[in-house]
Amino acid sequence: MTRLHLVWTILCLAILSSCAGHQQSAIDPAGPQSGKIAALWWGFFWLLAVIFAIVMAVMLITLMRRPPSAIENRPPEQAESGLKRTVTAATVITVLLLFVLLIVSVKTGKATADLGKQSSLLTIEVTGNQWWWQFRYMNSDASRILTTANEIHIPVGQPVLIQGRSNDVIHSFWVPNLQGKRDLIPSRVTTEYLQVDNPGVYRGQCSEFCGLQHAHMAFYVIAEPKDKFNAWMQAQLQPAPAPTDPVLEHGRRVFLNYQCIYCHQIRGTTAAGQNGPDLTHFASRRSLAAGVLPNTIGNLGGWIVNPQRIKPGTHMATIAVAPNDLQPLLQYLESLK
């Protein structure tokens, strides 16, 4: 073929080869649902790639053909009936292939949706806010309902029911490694089932445009064996302990005396704000500001002092923390494991 085609082929191969396993990738599945979807994807891809190649080949041949007896504007009769047969056959094959694809899609859809037949599912209520995630682990015992934000742990090999709500605009809960997405629509509850088979850390991101910081609304799903999950759950249900260290005590007083309590809650203190993320076990999370920055003390300092610099438009207020109050506050927050 021509040089152009060679360049094009190399480019395609280069691009496709970078498809290998990745964070937040739909073709790097870690659960049965995303596994089925990825398998469906590759089936579609190869079939349709072959069809594309055939059509392109025919198209290029038309450029190179010189029909034998080219009568001006009037094609020969035999060619017409031969073409008719070919076009009809192509159409019939198209219909059959599409039918096959339809059946396969519907079956896969059913299979990925049908995890909910089990009883006593772990139920997590996901509430989208601008621009953070509230997660509540539901439980018939109200004292065991866990409220947390921006990060969830789930046990490996067990289906989880996600109940989606929204407090403001439409968001979308999506963890590509695990399952397709589900929109979170205000005034409705949408549901989805999730299951992970491989332990690991999986990143998800909001995927319905929700305003200024839609780009910075991510979360983490951490899948771990059942016993580690139970231990995590137990630890998360505990309220924050009273600090023994005077610096941490100073930090707690700063938290309670500044504006923080208007929005945030730390169980075990008098702070019970409901507008923003629950911070009771803030230090146990990998990231802050909904997956924007790693949860380190430096990043936290930057976030508190000037959140608008990191996430312009965020609803976290820009508060002036007095210099000798900032460090104790940071220490306190990072002690909330």
Place this chain on the structure above:
Amino acid sequence: MSATPDAFASVPSEHTELSLLENAWRHRPGILGWLSVTTHQAIGMRYIVTAFIMLLLGGAEALLMRTQLARPNNTFLGPDRYNEIFTTHGTTMMFLFAVPVMEGMAIYLIPLMLGTRNVAFPRLNAFGYWLYLGGCLFLYWGVFTNTAPDVGWFAYPPLSGPQFTPGKRADFWAQMITFTEVSGLCVAAEIIVTIFKMRAPRMSLNRMPLYVWSMLVQSFMVIFAMPAVVIASSYLLSDRTISTHFVNPAEGGDPLAYQHIFWFFGHPEVYIIFIPALGFVSSIVVANARRAIFGYPAMVLSLIANGFIAFGLWVHHMFATGLPQIGEAYFTASSMMIAITSGIQIFCWLATLWTGRVRRNTALHFAYGFIAIFVLGGLTGVMLASVPLDLQVHDTYFVIAHFHYVLIGGALFPLFGAFYHWFPKMTGRLMSEKLGKINFWFLFIGFNLTFFPMHILGLKGMPRRVYTYPVEMGWGPMSFLATVGAWIIAIGGIIFIVNVLSSRRSAHFAAANPWDAPSLEWAADSPPANYNFEHLPTVASRHPLWDPPEERAVVTGLRNDRREVLVTTLMDAEPHHRYVLPGSSIWPFIAAVCVSIGFAGSVFNPWYVIWGSIISGLALIGWFWPRRPFHMEP
């Protein structure tokens, strides 16, 4: 010079008749005359030029977006500005470029292809254009006063509702839609009537060019689809301005109702953009393969089926909202089914090209580019029709790649091919073939470089409408590649403009029919006179200009001292009666100004609905004021 000789010797001398004709169809001089024009060629050109300017603006917005996304954590644009830009890009391209340019080409070409002198409702035609221009100016007034919409081109509530989008941004968006949709409805109505009632005698429905069929189908689709978006945008606008509760969940409204109503329009909308392009491709392929299209009945039925099926697909935009499984299955089936009708057309074109004597001019390059890009886009569309796959790639860059493949490949490439194909007819000069081919390759390579990596970005988890992304996701290299491609497209666009501007003044004059194409528009002069044909042609076959010259008859007996046309019957185009079209009139412009004032003002104050209605009513009175029968003034 006309290619259709007189058939009767007793016809009065050409010189006198011709001068009467020229006088009846002349434009009035001066600025008032420019505002009063009602000839279809002028209005069609205005649509095309205005839409092309919108294309450039939309393209500039795209370049800004791509520049911001070239690197992770880039600070070229902040979130607010980026949101405004991507929304304006989509809105401009969908509402202010794609549909109007197709309408403009139709307004220019249809009367020529049908062998008549003007569209059925010339003043409505002018009104539609001025209203469209009003919509462009209205939206861009917003853009330049920091009031550009920032909620995405489909503006889902509650994000676009009163609580989450303060100010007037979303109101400008919603009302601009009203402008353009009313304009679209005007054009659709006149195209349908022109096609049905003003064809050349004996141009029965099965002798119409495929482009005419495509515009007929498209115009019916416009009539059924546009009201839905007017409703959706009106729900949004009234929720925002006068505290209604249609789609605002804070007050009991339903955001999904908006989505359903919007996408009932939104899906046919993309076919409204795409189906005229199919007509372009048919014209280009027939002319440059130098044979009749293979499978004309199949092509026509596919176009019609495409138009119908397009209305049954819309929920595939909402697969992530939690639908019942039976609903998902149905819409998967219909979304896949439409691939059949498009596929049939591709097969027929390939069959035509397989057995034709291919002339590889620039227009045909674009037709081939269309096939390559559109087929790939259509195949990713089949992937998106599958619910499990869609739930992974919905609202990611995969979808952006898909719709740009089908829209740019499926509509823009044929449009550029159409420009190259009909430029000789519109201006009397040929475009440079050398520059044209360079233009094509820049666009083709740039396009694929920009949008092919986006498939991969989507699969790797990059959502849409993000103003930036972190380094560790690994989206940087592909995004950079896409930005480079975007700049290559920009260069391609510049080459096109250079080609147009230099060709307009070149010495390569075009004959009436440089491509030896079969349809009637090539019988008119290049560029056509205001009256199109000295004598209206009749047809005896599907390819009138391929018939021997002695078999080509003309219509005689129409008066030339006024704008008279022949109205024919619907099915077989037997001559039915003569009809006098109105001449130039300032009233469409005045009416459009009054309606624009009503629309634009009502965004700020509901009273403008009243004031606007009153002045529009007065303008309509002036428009329809009875004149002497058989009004003579041009």
Place this chain on the structure above:
Amino acid sequence: MYSRCLKIAFLTTAGCLLLTSCQREQRNLQPAPTRLAIYGDAARQSTLRPGGPVGREVVVNNPYNATAYDISEGKRLFDWFNCSGCHADGGGGIGPPLIKDHWIYGGEPANLFDTIVKGRPNGMPSWGGRIPEYQVWQIVAYVRSMNGLQPTSATSARPDTLESNPHNLQNRTSGVTK
């Protein structure tokens, strides 16, 4: 020639319109952090003072006057900081209504700022030093808009009813399950 006239006319109009880049649509996403100053002197409720007038009066204007984004933020903060707990959606309950003609402590923006920052007798808490100054101004702008004192084009639409549907998005109390 006429097309050139039209082009000039168009560009001039466009230029004029550009200059009307509206106050309404400004969005300052990076406001300065809090100041603890209180505009005591500007928020006087009366011109009478001991010792006679002393020089020029300081006039304090709301920097977010007529800015749609900030009025909308003020509405959000009105809800988040539970102003509606005492004042409902402007109609009053435990606290006085905020939609009225006669303001006990003055209804000008500077007076409202003072009220929020200092607190008032009989139960209005003092927010000064707690919430940043820019948020106080946003709430002031919202309260003024409730009274129709902000341009309608910049005012966010209010719910028709004071009591919103409990199934809607404004109910943020955790523990409410559906």
